[in-house]
Amino acid sequence: MIRTITYREAINEAMAQEMRRDPSVFVYGIDVADHKRIFGSSKNLVEEFGKDRCFSTPLSEDAMTGFGLGAALNGMRPVHVHMRVDFMLLAMNQLTNMIASYHYGTCGAFKIPMVIRAIIGRGWGQSWQHSKTLHSWFAHVPGLKVVMPSTPKDAKGMLISAIRDDNPVVFIEHRWLYDVIGEIDEKTDSLSLEGCQVLREGDDVTVVGVSWMNVEAVKAAEVMKKRGINIEVIDVRSISPFDHTTVIDSVKKTGHLIIGDYDWIHCGFGAEVATRVYDSCMKELKTPIIRLGFANAHCPCTRPLENEYYPNAINIIRAVEEKMKLPEADLSGEEFYSYEKKFKGPF
């Protein structure tokens, strides 16, 4: 049976389902069990599974990350939650020096089945310490898996897989995606942690999206469709390991690539995608690759500056026009930022 659920509900269902299935799964982190329940994603978990398996922690990101490693190497499956990706920076030693290398350094004697869920903040004045993404940082380190689902179906299926996986998985959720509604099969269980997904087929231009940028890319595709341009939107989903096959196949078909990353461009994931494409099918590109991403600045608070900072559907449309040698269309009649309207402050 097909039903519709929000991304928030998808995360919550995956958590509850896995905690029911496997008593070694537990979830913890700052405010996990408070009245707000991480924007609703940990709703009812403490009631159903008790305080041993769902608990809020002291504000000790570094120790709590190492704590997860210790629990994991003794057979548990911890899910550590951060309300903002930015808070993970307090735990980079444990993540990079310890968790990522433990299986390697012990020649497989210890598996580290740990999930680190982190939410990208945006909107309502988050400014520069509550808005980072940093997937390139995490993906840079061997031993970590990094996934960023953008649909409710993927959020549920990939979180289930991440929990069952015997490797540490960084699972990055965008705050605005929490209100995205999507169809999901009642039987949806685990989905692969590898490979891209074609969100929308098209022959003219390939747009690769990361996390929220897929929402923008689909919007751009809808707008361009009216002008007879068919955009193929590819949701990367898995930053590491990164299986580029779907991207290469699409670029061979369209000859044009726009990478909609959701982070700073310099030394970012977009450069990795571009390099893979150059390595595999450079001669089939009709125009140079365009990379979109955050402005080369820190995220400002006030709305007009914040909107300038983030890449969006309009940027994608302009990039497509550049590639197709089309005049800039008048977009004043279009409605953008559809999900932003649902995102109301204050926290």
Place this chain on the structure above:
Amino acid sequence: MKSLNVELYRKMYLIRRAEEKIREHYLEDEMKTPMHMSMGEEAIAAGVCGALKSEDQILGTYRSHGIYLAKTMETDNFFAEMYGKITGTSKGKAGSMHLMSPEAGLICTSAIVGSHIPVSVGAAFANKLTGNKKVVAVFFGDGAIDEGVFWESLNFACLKKLPVIFICEDNGLAVHVPADERHGYKSIADIVRKFDCNVFESDSTDVEVIYNLTQDALKMMQKNGSPCFMYLKYYRYLEHVGVFEDFKAGYRSREEFDVWFKRDPVHFQRKKILQTLSENELLELEEAIDKQIENSLLFAQKSPLPEYTLAYEDVYA
């Protein structure tokens, strides 16, 4: 008590002689791994590990030859790891700073100061949740208490009443910097006492004292459920990293060493067991260990180096 004291001596003698063997061969440049020597801390390694049950788990630092040998009494894989051989504890991937023996309860050792402290807390949490009665002991130097993660971990272990023993081995130095240039307080033990934690202190080099203190800690933890903090002093005989003395470097004096060496843990215990063991029995025991070390050295030297493909193995499970 006789057999216990002999067993504790065997652990300490093994540590001392294995490290002397490393010193003997290190300049041949075949053991290409930075050595952080345990010499001087043998009583702590042997006393604590001797008191723990074999299934109890320990975690350590880059200076962990002592606890590895005390917990395993094994030298083949130990020396092979020093030589980077396929027969090493981690097939040569890890070297001196990341020793492990999961089957003997040594989870692993880490070269980032303080980094195993929270891991021990998580390991203890898993043990408590599954009710397997295992205790986790984590060894770290006094430099690690300068790290924020020590306080975060201590707080959480006390809050959740987790079965973990924090063992602070204070040699008075963090690399080369003495405590009075690092600490804005006099006594770490006094501070930790303010937590819901059982605190034990000693500057003894008598392994039996450390053994008994650990037993007290284990009993207290069983009684009130709170974690333990053991603050144990010792003197680092050699340089921070390397196999030499460094009294000429100027940051400490040979006189300081002399004071401690008068009560050297290995010599002290040797004298003690001679009260119950004949000279011949003792020599026999020592010769057996010397032979074990000699054989292990040959085993390590003769073992093959790993194939290059090993570099890519086990990145992911």
